[in-house]
Amino acid sequence: MNVLENERVTAFVQRSREMKYVWIGFLFFLLIITILLSDFIGSVRIPIQSLLEIYGSQIPFLSHFVPHGYTLAQEQIIVQLREPEILGGVVIGASLGIGGAAIQSIFRNPISEPYIIGLSSGASLGAVASIVLGFTIFGIYTQQITAFVFGLSVVFIVYFFALKGGKIHPTYLLLTGVAVSFFVSAIVALLLFTNINLQGEVFFWLLGSLENINWTVLYPVAIVVLITSYAIYLQHRELDAIQMGDMHARSVGVNVERTKRITIFMVALGVSASVSISGLIGFVGLVMPHLSRMLLGGSNRHVIPASGLLGAIFLICADDIARGIVPGVVIPIGIVTGIIGVPFLMYFMRKLTGGRYEG
Amino acid sequence: MKVEIENVTFQVPSFQLGPLGFSVEEGTITAIIGKNGSGKSTTLKLIHGDLKPNTGTVRIDRTKVSSLSSLKLAEKTSFVWQEIFSPMSFSVRDVMNVSGYKRGTDENRMEGALDKVGLAPFIDRDFSVLSGGERRLVTLAAAIYQDSEIMIMDEPTNFLDIDNQILIYNLMKGLREEGKTIIMTMHDLDAVHNLADSVLILRDGKKIAWGDTDSTLTLENLNKAFNVSFHTYNTVNGSSFVGSYNG
Ligand SMILES: Nc1ncnc2c1ncn2[C@@H]1O[C@H](COP(=O)(O)OP(=O)(O)OP(=O)(O)O)[C@@H](O)[C@H]1O
Ligand SMILES: [Mg+2]
Numbered sequence: 255m256n257v258l259e260n261e262r263v264t265a266f267v268q269r270s271r272e273m274k275y276v277w278i279g280f281l282f283f284l285l286i287i288t289i290l291l292s293d294f295i296g297s298v299r300i301p302i303q304s305l306l307e308i309y310g311s312q313i314p315f316l317s318h319f320v321p322h323g324y325t326l327a328q329e330q331i332i333v334q335l336r337e338p339e340i341l342g343g344v345v346i347g348a349s350l351g352i353g354g355a356a357i358q359s360i361f362r363n364p365i366s367e368p369y370i371i372g373l374s375s376g377a378s379l380g381a382v383a384s385i386v387l388g389f390t391i392f393g394i395y396t397q398q399i400t401a402f403v404f405g406l407s408v409v410f411i412v413y414f415f416a417l418k419g420g421k422i423h424p425t426y427l428l429l430t431g432v433a434v435s436f437f438v439s440a441i442v443a444l445l446l447f448t449n450i451n452l453q454g455e456v457f458f459w460l461l462g463s464l465e466n467i468n469w470t471v472l473y474p475v476a477i478v479v480l481i482t483s484y485a486i487y488l489q490h491r492e493l494d495a496i497q498m499g500d501m502h503a504r505s506v507g508v509n510v511e512r513t514k515r516i517t518i519f520m521v522a523l524g525v526s527a528s529v530s531i532s533g534l535i536g537f538v539g540l541v542m543p544h545l546s547r548m549l550l551g552g553s554n555r556h557v558i559p560a561s562g563l564l565g566a567i568f569l570i571c572a573d574d575i576a577r578g579i580v581p582g583v584v585i586p587i588g589i590v591t592g593i594i595g596v597p598f599l600m601y602f603m604r605k606l607t608g609g610r611y612e613g
Numbered sequence: 614m615k616v617e618i619e620n621v622t623f624q625v626p627s628f629q630l631g632p633l634g635f636s637v638e639e640g641t642i643t644a645i646i647g648k649n650g651s652g653k654s655t656t657l658k659l660i661h662g663d664l665k666p667n668t669g670t671v672r673i674d675r676t677k678v679s680s681l682s683s684l685k686l687a688e689k690t691s692f693v694w695q696e697i698f699s700p701m702s703f704s705v706r707d708v709m710n711v712s713g714y715k716r717g718t719d720e721n722r723m724e725g726a727l728d729k730v731g732l733a734p735f736i737d738r739d740f741s742v743l744s745g746g747e748r749r750l751v752t753l754a755a756a757i758y759q760d761s762e763i764m765i766m767d768e769p770t771n772f773l774d775i776d777n778q779i780l781i782y783n784l785m786k787g788l789r790e791e792g793k794t795i796i797m798t799m800h801d802l803d804a805v806h807n808l809a810d811s812v813l814i815l816r817d818g819k820k821i822a823w824g825d826t827d828s829t830l831t832l833e834n835l836n837k838a839f840n841v842s843f844h845t846y847n848t849v850n851g852s853s854f855v856g857s858y859n860g
Contacts, residue, residue, distance in 0.1 A: 359701075491714055494700070494703075494711050497701060498698045501692070502694060504663070504686070506687050506711055506712050507687030507688070547702040548702070551702055553710070
């Protein structure tokens with residue numbers, strides 16, 4: 255890229271950052287459009303007329319006035335299969351994006367993400383153990399519940415190991431998170447190693463998928479994510495301050511340890527709930543906050559909502575590709591985010607910053 | 614607001630500080646001087662309660678600093694740090710907003726504070742790509758914006774050109790006139806001589822001298838604090854310190 259083009263790009267970024275609320279409004283609009291369009295994608299084609307009628311029938315009061323020119327099968331596909339999957343993408347993408355923004359602020363580290371505090375390894379252990387050992391204590395949702403409980407538990411273990419003199423030092427928490435994750439992942443590997451025949455089932459979970467999401471699991475997770483996301487958003491000024499150093503944050507009046515405690519707990523709760531129904535979906539928590547910062551600047555007042563919106567949009571699109579690229583076959587979403595998402599975003603990030611992104 | 618340091622000691626395996634005892638009067642400028650690693654920043658952090666002393670107490674406005682909540686502390690003191698973090702993609706406004714955590718955003722005061730350091734037009738610039746000196750000026754403006762009674766400044770004029778150094782000296786005098794109490798470290802002895810009401814001289818964590826500037830900033834004390842030998846010479850503005858090697 256030549257110098258002139260570089261300057262043009264910088265001017266674009268500058269202008270873009272001045273239109274923060276326009277951006278958030280636009281992303282929200284884009285999310286709605288993506289949700290509606292994604293309902294078309296799948297092995298069965300459903301005409302737009304029927305789709306609109308099915309939507310109408312789901313809206314209280316309005317349902318009495320819309321014609322019912324669709325088949326029961328069509329209704330089933332939309333309401334029972336596609337809608338929970340797409341809305342699951344919204345909930346999970348948003349929780350990963352928001353969690354990423356919060357965790358990167360706490361660590362002051364642009365390459366951290368929610369999984370780094372032990373979440374992913376813990377949830378994997380829960381899911382894999384429940385499959386391998388055949389747990390059924392919580393009925394048909396045992397796998398989701400154990401993944402959630404283990405994800406949360408490992409974060410607690412990491413947190414308490416990292417606590418020194420009542421304080422959490424970011425570097426120390428990061429190292430503890432990485433170390434404990436290694437340990438827990440080794441146990442997961444051991445379980446897989448000794449149960450070769452179960453690897454297929456586990457494999458799908460480890461790569462993530464929105465396919466198995468139904469309304470029964472989506473409702474509780476959506477409520478948890480809604481509450482935790484709002485709680486994280488309420489900390490946006492504290493998280494901004496912490497990005498300038500723990501001591502600086504304290505000197506301007508922030509209760510640093512309390513903020514860290516609340517944020518880590520809320521991220522752990524929201525993201526554990528999400529991955530418990532989707533498996534491990536990487537990349538969203540790491541990249542969406544950066545994309546948001548480039549578009550809107552670094553203040554968490556805007557980065558948190560934008561990361562949530564971008565995470566949701568990105569995950570639905572990745573899921574559309576996972577469902578639509580090979581007819582009749584659903585590929586794990588982790589493969590899509592990796593193979594298609596990464597090169598696209600690398601290109602986008604270079605383009606936006608002229609290759610000069612300063613963290 | 615008075616700051617009282619009583620019998621404070623602080624130990625880490627590689628370094629011992631103190632015992633230190635002195636008290637800083639309201640509306641004065643206090644300078645801490647000494648070699649690199651003599652314990653100046655450590656002393657400031659002890660005063661601000663970022664480090665816990667092994668013995669002794671620090672009182673701000675007659676309250677133990679260890680018992681102040683961060684919010685109360687921020688109301689009484691602001692801190693300009695020796696090192697400056699570069700938070701991810703923050704604009705100058707974002708950095709200023711952080712310092713407005715306690716009082717809430719006030720655009721007019723924010724612009725006023727930036728204007729004092731000549732950086733009002735920089736408000737929407739990206740903080741991380743500013744020059745070292747510009748970033749230093751923004752952090753000083755942020756401390757002014759925080760508007761606390763006591764201002765702690767760790768080498769407030771590092772990175773600054775001579776014009777901006779003098780701008781900051783005058784700014785500090787103005788703040789003192791408004792009744793602010795400033796406790797700072799500074800390596801420029803002439804500036805300390807010119808600005809400070811009291812001086813604390815440290816060497817290897819030990820107090821060499823403490824007291825009002827004229828009786829403390831003496832050739833004898835400076836020769837104890839540094840390896841070079843000092844003498845003075847007269848300039849149009851008064852006398853000036855120069856040090857030279859003993860070699
Ligand atoms: N947390 C710590 N652990 C170990 N040693 C420390 C710690 N903090 C400070 N020290 C040591 O204490 C000594 C004093 O450090 P301090 O930062 O107070 O020096 P200073 O006078 O501010 O120096 P400078 O002029 O370079 O800023 C140094 O030798 C430093 O290595
Ligand atoms: Mg220092």
